[in-house]
Amino acid sequence: MDSHNHENCVIHTEDLTKIYDGGAFPVRAVNDVHLHIEKGEFTTLVGPSGSGKTTLLNLIGGLDQPTQGKVWVKDVDISTLSKSQLIDFRLHNIGFVFQAYNLIPVLTARENIEFVMLLQKRSKAERKKRVFQLLREIGMEDKINHRPAQLSGGQQQRVAVARALASKPQFVLADEPTANLDSKTAKNLLDTMVKLNEEEHITFIFSTHDQRVMDRARRVITLVDGAIASDELKEEQHIIIG
């Protein structure tokens, strides 16, 4: 049985390579990465700028196509999916949190969270229930009708986390989620994510430069020149069995 077929395996990559065509000097952004992430992990990808963190995150998230190798999410090889299949796959399986929050500025916090469920064609009752549940979990029930411009950076990022979770994804990919936040706000956001990980067993994978995130992560994968230089398990993860 392949390792990616393991019941708890959420992400599995094999020989994953991404080469950007730079003319005479092609750039090997991700180099032969073998990675195995299980359900409930709270993992960070760290490394210097240009080490391939974001590219690896994009490949895992199906936003980019590998030059070589495979990416399995659960039992689906997403490297073989077409562009439209990938969009549909992302909608139902992957949550994204971006560095710049990227909320829809014309929608309220509630509508931003609800939007992804509308794309999934969930019922109104289900949407309403989930939105309130998520707002409660991120501690923003009182900001339900606020637009992004009326929220602080930390509040916007918490709404972005709730939006990422709204679709009930297999895992959440967060690209430098604390980069634009001050220390206190970043700590609050991380507290929220850790809580969701511990209580809801949500799988989080971060790319980050932020020591605060690294300190809270239980698994730290260090990338250098696109390859895994180290893979450190700091403590026992909340991996779900069965």
Place this chain on the structure above:
Amino acid sequence: MLFIIAWKNIWRNKTRSLVVIISVMLGLWMGAFLLSYIFGMIDQRLKDAIGNEISHLQIHHPKHSDDHDPQYFIPKSRQLIADLEKNDSVKILSGRVLVDGMVASPAKSLGARIIGINVKKEDQLTQFAKNIVEGEFLKDSDKNKIIIGRKLADKLKVKLRNKVVLTFQDHEANIVAGAFRIKGIFKSYNSTLENNNLYVTASDLSNLLDISGEIHEIAILLNEADHVDPFVSQLRADYESLSIEGWKELAPELGLMIESLDQYMIIFLTIILLAISFGIVNTMLMAVLERVREIGMLMAIGMNSIRLFMMIFLETLLLVLVASPIGLLLAHFTISYLGEHGMDLSGIYQEGYASYGFKPIIYPKLETVYYLRIMVLVMITAVLASIYPAISAIRLDPVKAIRKI
């Protein structure tokens, strides 16, 4: 939700959206008004031509159209008129005696068309009396009285109650002449009529032509304007030896104008809609380029190409849907007001219009169906104008788009 987002998106940049809305609104307003102006002008000319000049149809001797020789009068015209007067489709008809000749005053001689009319019937048919600006209209009992156009009178340097001499050939090609006293002077918005036509009683003219009681032309007005073509066909079948022509054949330039109305509409609207569509494409493209990162995020979280396309399309459609009713309502109010009160262009264009037979006061009109057609064409324009910006959006690479500053 897409609809709500699209609606909210168009108000992100209020100034830009308002500029597009106002430009679409103005384009439609002006476009609809321009059409109504043309339609009103043509409709007015048509009504004048049919009501005051040529009527719905005319009957002549078949050779009369080619050669206005007075010998080509309508055979058995009394019986024909009696038959036609019994026909339910006929509203009014009048027989005319026609001859081309010379009119002479002490100052000048000029060519003219002399028309002998049955005064009562002619007035019912063409309401000619209302054109008299000096003196009076003829009576059937008048002897050697004449009605002359203002312009022709000026050229001949004659006034009311002066005498003019008419000279022409009779039906046997003898030169005959008669002196006529000017009883009335008429003005017409059709300068050709005012320059060329002279009106005398039919009995005076037929006596001079020695064709007692015969006529060269029967002008007929029908009860229903739409029945002209079938009525002409029926008459042609019944009276094969006569020349029977509807107004489109008698005044082909009018027929052409009517036939060209739809083409005018297409040409004008195409120009206006092209201008509008470039404005829309420009605005929507800017809206897309301004939101590259957001669109990248939407694609990343699972918004597919169809939904993205629909969102851009809805934004375009909503801009046009806001603008179109306002533009068309403004057009409707303008057209209704000016259709009732008229646009008086007599100060600047009177001579120009008169030379083509148009009145200088235009009453714009536009049928409801044209408002609907314009609306449909604008919707089609919106659909077409949204394609390029929408394709630009769905072609974005989410990875690059999300990183766009």
